[in-house]
Amino acid sequence: MHMADALLSPAVGMAMNVVSAATIGVSVAKVSKNEISEKLVPIMGVSGALVFAGQMINFTIPATGSSGHIGGGILLAGLLGGIPAFLSITVVLIIQCLFFADGGLLALGSNIFNLGVIPCLFVYPLIFKPLLKKTTSNKMLSLASILSVVIALELGAFFVVMQTLFSRIAELPFNVFITLMLPIHLVIGIIEGLITAAILSFVYKMRPEIVDYSTQNEQTKSVSIRNLTIALAAMAIVVGGVFSLFASTQPDGLEWAIGRTTEQVYGEEVELEAEGSVYDTASSIQEKTAFLPDYSFASDTDNSIGTSLSGIIGAAITFALASGTGFVITFAKKRSKEKWNVSA
Amino acid sequence: MSAHNARVHELRALDTLSAGQTAIHRLHPLAKLICTMTIVICTVSFGPYDFIRLVPYLFYPFIMMSIAELPYRLLLSRVLIALPFCLFAGISNVIFNRSIALTIGSMNISFGVLSLFTILLKMYLCVMAALLLVATTPFTELTTQLRWMRIPYIFVMVFEMTYRYIAVLLEEAYSMTTAYRLRSGSKKAIEMRHMGSFVGQMLLRGFDRAERVYTAMACRGYSLKHIPFAKRKMTGVDFAFLSAVFISCVLIRVINLR
Numbered sequence: 001m002h003m004a005d006a007l008l009s010p011a012v013g014m015a016m017n018v019v020s021a022a023t024i025g026v027s028v029a030k031v032s033k034n035e036i037s038e039k040l041v042p043i044m045g046v047s048g049a050l051v052f053a054g055q056m057i058n059f060t061i062p063a064t065g066s067s068g069h070i071g072g073g074i075l076l077a078g079l080l081g082g083i084p085a086f087l088s089i090t091v092v093l094i095i096q097c098l099f100f101a102d103g104g105l106l107a108l109g110s111n112i113f114n115l116g117v118i119p120c121l122f123v124y125p126l127i128f129k130p131l132l133k134k135t136t137s138n139k140m141l142s143l144a145s146i147l148s149v150v151i152a153l154e155l156g157a158f159f160v161v162m163q164t165l166f167s168r169i170a171e172l173p174f175n176v177f178i179t180l181m182l183p184i185h186l187v188i189g190i191i192e193g194l195i196t197a198a199i200l201s202f203v204y205k206m207r208p209e210i211v212d213y214s215t216q217n218e219q220t221k222s223v224s225i226r227n228l229t230i231a232l233a234a235m236a237i238v239v240g241g242v243f244s245l246f247a248s249t250q251p252d253g254l255e256w257a258i259g260r261t262t263e264q265v266y267g268e269e270v271e272l273e274a275e276g277s278v279y280d281t282a283s284s285i286q287e288k289t290a291f292l293p294d295y296s297f298a299s300d301t302d303n304s305i306g307t308s309l310s311g312i313i314g315a316a317i318t319f320a321l322a323s324g325t326g327f328v329i330t331f332a333k334k335r336s337k338e339k340w341n342v343s344a
Numbered sequence: 345m346s347a348h349n350a351r352v353h354e355l356r357a358l359d360t361l362s363a364g365q366t367a368i369h370r371l372h373p374l375a376k377l378i379c380t381m382t383i384v385i386c387t388v389s390f391g392p393y394d395f396i397r398l399v400p401y402l403f404y405p406f407i408m409m410s411i412a413e414l415p416y417r418l419l420l421s422r423v424l425i426a427l428p429f430c431l432f433a434g435i436s437n438v439i440f441n442r443s444i445a446l447t448i449g450s451m452n453i454s455f456g457v458l459s460l461f462t463i464l465l466k467m468y469l470c471v472m473a474a475l476l477l478v479a480t481t482p483f484t485e486l487t488t489q490l491r492w493m494r495i496p497y498i499f500v501m502v503f504e505m506t507y508r509y510i511a512v513l514l515e516e517a518y519s520m521t522t523a524y525r526l527r528s529g530s531k532k533a534i535e536m537r538h539m540g541s542f543v544g545q546m547l548l549r550g551f552d553r554a555e556r557v558y559t560a561m562a563c564r565g566y567s568l569k570h571i572p573f574a575k576r577k578m579t580g581v582d583f584a585f586l587s588a589v590f591i592s593c594v595l596i597r598v599i600n601l602r
Contacts, residue, residue: 007433095510100422319402330410
């Protein structure tokens, strides 16, 4: 489940971006220290690309007739170790965001956290690895995979709900949202867990050295999970707090911020739309020529949202102007190209 | 497998578009990156019912698309991918918030409907901003910019490799599924009990390929730490573009014409 820009507030989005960026920084530093880092890079790259390819393969879910596809976090962690897997997943999410419109730039931090940090850096070392410490028998592998994937997905879904709620864009009540999200992800998790187990048991049988390989990558890690959790939580709270100060002490955070900046520069609070002879002339011209002066008919000036009929007409005109400008430019470009072709 | 072809086609389409020669393509990637982030942050910072105040931002995608000669339809189809989750959240607002926001003629529009449209417009603007960036900036320029921004070399390298290998591995996945289909009496999808060995094989092939790639690169003197990249300075045009977009974005955000 990818989080979208449109459902996030800047405070939550930026807080998650900072948290994820810091985690990436620490992970990169850890991988760089690894002696085999140069060899690891192509493997991480190919693994990321494999997640894409894997998502393209549909499989039938028995007795339902519907189809699903593989996810990735726990699978990659089982093959590469937690930290390299986290970096691979991060790259996959960035590419999905930029090239496939899945997620968004502001939501990137949230997605990296929900789908990368949780499975690779929390669930994998805390659940998957301890379960497989003694034996990698098929039964144990299945148990560890299903449990890890389900927990990772449920936690991810839980964080999607929390991020959406904290952003206060969607008005779905918490209990409704959570009762919708968690059961769906439980079903998905069980199926994905079964497939992850099947893939891992096949690979472990064919190339037993991969198990050692992933654990060897893990050994270079010295950050304790507890410290990591505390650090991430503290960062999220601080950044989120700072940004929500902007967002909530004033109804309009950015305006307030700009007001403060101009106040610092000019010594007093200056409204950006403020006076000046040029401004007055401009606004008087604007008032005379405006089709919809001040965006509202005189009768409903006290409309608190300002989305009266005139507002909607104004929006429609703006839309027409914007798309019209686009068409005019396209048309003009075509014409000039045709001219060139004729003269050539 | 049409889904497969569609994905490969999508990826290649953006690659082809980004190799264009228009004025927008020639702009410095850093300028475009900052503009994209400005648009996204300005858009997202609006309240849930500010539909009308968001509309002026539509100038950006429309003007950019026309100057950069990008096909409207292709980008629009890409935007639709982001639709389901936003629609889900938006429609839930329609259900849970029915207090009337405004009345047009005899039609009542609730806050929920208003916020649904605001979410959809925000989604369109944010997704388009990101798509416009990658559709007008060649991938190598993007990663060069990341290197210049001191993003760790390992990370940029993994980014480059993943991107380059997606098309290759999609081909491989495609040929494997075709083989499976031909031998299984034209089954539509792979049975779940075969998934383990199927994807497992693909992974092993992928790892072998990565080994070969690494060896080949090492033979040619590849070293992670010293990757030369051409530095490019921002010109006056870049600064003009950047300041024009930045100032108009902030003005639209701050000035309330209501």
